[in-house]
Ligand code: DX5
């Protein structure tokens with residue numbers, strides 16, 4: 001099953017409720033939480049994600065680009081996010097974080113920056129519901145897809161398949177009508193798209209367009 005997750009990083013932050021209403025066919029809303037420490041940018045945190053939760057019925061896919069994931073990640077599951085993604089580089093005890101997320105009813109997801117290898121972390125897969133292979137350096141929307149991540153996407157797909165295929169393989173960064181084809185061919189099934197959706201005149205049509213390409 002493929003899924004399109006528009007990122008509201010590219011939406012108008014002064015009009016979030018209206019921006020959420022423009023993407024009714026999204027499979028989930030991707031919410032980028034940044035702390036200006038793990039990444040060189042600052043976005044929003046718990047109170048705003050709580051407000052987003054109340055403003056839409058769409059599932060929330062929270063992507064934490066913050067240090068000390070161990071301390072903060074469970075709170076996002078508690079407020080009702082459908083999935084919470086922490087970065088392995090920012091987690092002291094990733095398996096425990098993943099279990100805490102699941103115990104709060106969320107899907108547990110782990111992200112890898114472009115320079116982080118997948119192999120050393122494959123032992124964590126049984127505690128995860130989704131792997132996020134970053135296809136740009138995290139921090140900003142509107143960057144170009146890194147083709148050199150395609151082998152890592154393929155390796156994530158193989159690792160998921162080896163465990164029965166239940167672990168989703170998500171890509172985030174530079175996804176558009178061209179790059180989504182290469183990412184899908186490599187084995188991704190869940191696609192985050194920020195600028196490709198919100199720079200379109202009709203964001204919901206942009207979502208359908210992307211879905212048609214990989215459906
Ligand atoms: C970047 C964020 C992405 C961002 C993607 O660090 O994690 O979710 O919104 O934006 P685009 O699709 O424009 O690359």
Ligand code: ZN
Nearest residue numbers: 032063172192
């Ligand atoms: Zn993201």
